[in-house]
Amino acid sequence: MGAPPAVDAAIRPDVPADARRPSQGGWGTIVVVITILSVVLGGYVVAAALSEPAGHPVGIPGVVSIRPLSGWVFAGARPSLGGGPSVQLTRGSGNMLVTARDPYRGDPDSLARLYRDSVLSAGLSQLSVSRSLETVRLRSGLSGVRFAYVGVIAETGTSVEGEVTVVVTPSGHGVVFNAWAPAGLLSFVRSDVQTMVNEAEVT
Amino acid sequence: MIASIPRRRRSPLHDGSLFQLRRPAFWAYAAIVFVTGIVSFGQQSVFRQISPAGWALSWALLALYALPVLFLVYVLDLYEREPLSLVMGALVWGAVAATTLSGLANNGWGLVVARVGGPEFAARWTAALTAPFVEEILKGLGVVLIYLIASDEFDDMMDGFVYGAVCGLGFAVVEDVFYFMGVFGGHPNGVLQGFFVRVVASGLYSHVLYTGLVGMGIGYVVSRRQRLPLGRRITVLAGLSAAAVLGHFLWNSPLLDLFPAQPWSGADLLMIPVATAVKGLPLLAFATLAVVLARRRERRWLHGALAEEIGGPGVSAAELEALEHPRRRRAAVREMRTRAGGHAATLLRRLQREQVNLAMIRSKVGSDDDPALSEQRAYCGSLRDALRAIPGAAPADAAGAVADAGPRDR
Numbered sequence: 001m002g003a004p005p006a007v008d009a010a011i012r013p014d015v016p017a018d019a020r021r022p023s024q025g026g027w028g029t030i031v032v033v034i035t036i037l038s039v040v041l042g043g044y045v046v047a048a049a050l051s052e053p054a055g056h057p058v059g060i061p062g063v064v065s066i067r068p069l070s071g072w073v074f075a076g077a078r079p080s081l082g083g084g085p086s087v088q089l090t091r092g093s094g095n096m097l098v099t100a101r102d103p104y105r106g107d108p109d110s111l112a113r114l115y116r117d118s119v120l121s122a123g124l125s126q127l128s129v130s131r132s133l134e135t136v137r138l139r140s141g142l143s144g145v146r147f148a149y150v151g152v153i154a155e156t157g158t159s160v161e162g163e164v165t166v167v168v169t170p171s172g173h174g175v176v177f178n179a180w181a182p183a184g185l186l187s188f189v190r191s192d193v194q195t196m197v198n199e200a201e202v203t
Numbered sequence: 204m205i206a207s208i209p210r211r212r213r214s215p216l217h218d219g220s221l222f223q224l225r226r227p228a229f230w231a232y233a234a235i236v237f238v239t240g241i242v243s244f245g246q247q248s249v250f251r252q253i254s255p256a257g258w259a260l261s262w263a264l265l266a267l268y269a270l271p272v273l274f275l276v277y278v279l280d281l282y283e284r285e286p287l288s289l290v291m292g293a294l295v296w297g298a299v300a301a302t303t304l305s306g307l308a309n310n311g312w313g314l315v316v317a318r319v320g321g322p323e324f325a326a327r328w329t330a331a332l333t334a335p336f337v338e339e340i341l342k343g344l345g346v347v348l349i350y351l352i353a354s355d356e357f358d359d360m361m362d363g364f365v366y367g368a369v370c371g372l373g374f375a376v377v378e379d380v381f382y383f384m385g386v387f388g389g390h391p392n393g394v395l396q397g398f399f400v401r402v403v404a405s406g407l408y409s410h411v412l413y414t415g416l417v418g419m420g421i422g423y424v425v426s427r428r429q430r431l432p433l434g435r436r437i438t439v440l441a442g443l444s445a446a447a448v449l450g451h452f453l454w455n456s457p458l459l460d461l462f463p464a465q466p467w468s469g470a471d472l473l474m475i476p477v478a479t480a481v482k483g484l485p486l487l488a489f490a491t492l493a494v495v496l497a498r499r500r501e502r503r504w505l506h507g508a509l510a511e512e513i514g515g516p517g518v519s520a521a522e523l524e525a526l527e528h529p530r531r532r533r534a535a536v537r538e539m540r541t542r543a544g545g546h547a548a549t550l551l552r553r554l555q556r557e558q559v560n561l562a563m564i565r566s567k568v569g570s571d572d573d574p575a576l577s578e579q580r581a582y583c584g585s586l587r588d589a590l591r592a593i594p595g596a597a598p599a600d601a602a603g604a605v606a607d608a609g610p611r612d613r
Contacts, residue, residue, distance in 0.1 A: 025354065032417045036235070043308060043333075
């Protein structure tokens with residue numbers, strides 16, 4: 001006996017002939033691919049849209065100016081890093097301290113090592129920093145370096161993780177952006193911090 | 204005289220294979236799996252370099268979990284086993300594409316949660332507010348792609364459940380490797396601890412359930428196109444997907460969190476299964492109920508489709524009685540093997556499969572004398588003739604003597 005004919009050969013009187021056979025699914029495939037792209041990329045698009053600066057710029061006059069993103073507030077100015085001026089921004093338990101060293105004749109690498117040895121080592125116990133320096137480039141075109149660290153605040157015993165970005169301005173100022181948060185929370189402010197650092201105006 | 208055995212043939216009902224080169228969905232599937240596979244391979248290579256022993260142990264332990272689950276899910280579909288290439292396609296989508304895409308997407312939507320809620324809120328709620336939505340969508344879209352590749356294979360909700368659950372299994376395995384290596388330290392002791400927490404204590408409640416439910420909804424939507432209005436089908440899909448997302452949300456959220464704080468002592472280890480059960484059992488109960496109802500529905504459908512065929516060449520009353528109950532089907536095959544040998548048992552299994560196909564054809568065609576239906580009846584009859592021609596295979600009682608009056612021309 002021969003094999004039965006394909007079911008497609010059967011015609012239902014109440015169903016149009018072309019309804020018997022499913023389409024090749026071209027439109028369905030397009031919809032699926034668009035949906036995948038929307039789900040995968042949508043978060044980044046929305047986050048970028050929400051990352052608009054809010055409030056007045058803060059910074060160190062003549063050196064660096066930062067536009068805080070919404071939720072970030074100015075938390076004071078104080079001298080730091082060899083007496084240079086600093087400003088601090090906070091959002092919840094996330095912090096960013098911006099420090100200027102004026103004048104600075106070295107390169108970002110040496111300033112990063114100086115900051116690690118003179119500031120982080122003094123304030124944190126069990127300090128551990130990333131093995132290599134990552135090169136970064138701000139929107140202004142200025143190049144710098146970045147490293148991560150973990151440690152314990154000596155005064156409070158709080159475990160923290162942080163990320164330091166260092167640039168040296170054309171006018172000879174060293175600028176250090178030190179962002180930190182309690183262990184496990186840095187990842188939730190890192191995007192904000194990197195956006196603010198990237199958008200910082202340096203002179 | 205021994206009747207000639209009808210040649211094995213592919214069912215005219217089914218696409219049968221993942222490799223449908225003329226379907227755009229296949230190429231979309233292949234392209235996405237290829238690209239994400241490169242990322243996934245790179246990640247596994249990193250894990251292997253970090254801790255070769257831990258990585259190998261992770262995969263070995265997860266194979267012990269995944270293989271039985273894969274088998275159980277595969278045989279849950281009472282009447283028709285899904286083509287292996289499609290089942291493997293769903294598994295690979297879950298393991299490779301869905302995990303990689305979810306990693307990217309969760310990160311992106313996590314930024315939104317952090318931006319809106321701040322770091323403390325994000326630390327507590329990001330996993331609950333991103334992963335359930337992102338991952339269920341991306342795994343579910345894999346099931347949709349499988350449907351677009353081989354649409355004829357989705358005959359019922361249970362088909363969707365099988366593809367969804369297998370997709371979820373693939374996802375769970377790769378995610379577990381990530382956790383064993385990235386969260387539990389990657390060394391063999393950490394891997395064993397991770398295996399206890401994520402598989403022994405939690406293995407019943409994970410992605411297999413979530414995506415099984417989503418797949419069930421997809422199966423419902425696509426297999427009832429000509430019988431139910433779109434609104435009702437979408438409502439069922441939305442309900443099942445919402446149950447999956449809600450279960451996943453509860454699992455990832457800080458709500459009802461009875462997990463003991465680390466480091467764990469002996470008593471804590473006893474508490475972990477309790478903590479996971481509190482979060483996971485409700486959804487497990489819901490999914491079990493859904494599967495039981497779907498299987499009953501399948502049984503009713505089979506009976507309804509074949510009841511009017513009794514007395515014809517396609518199926519006898521005794522055969523339908525056995526066909527409706529998987530245990531009786533298997534018992535009949537075993538009994539045939541004892542009575543007439545392995546060849547007869549194989550032929551009986553083919554007859555049973557073609558009788559299920561007869562039911563499917565009957566439910567798809569409009570008229571009782573549809574040529575495809577007649578051909579399938581005749582094909583079943585020829586299989587039965589060939590079976591009876593084998594010494595010892597013919598039933599002793601008259602009940603099995605189907606269509607004893609001979610083929611009826613319907």
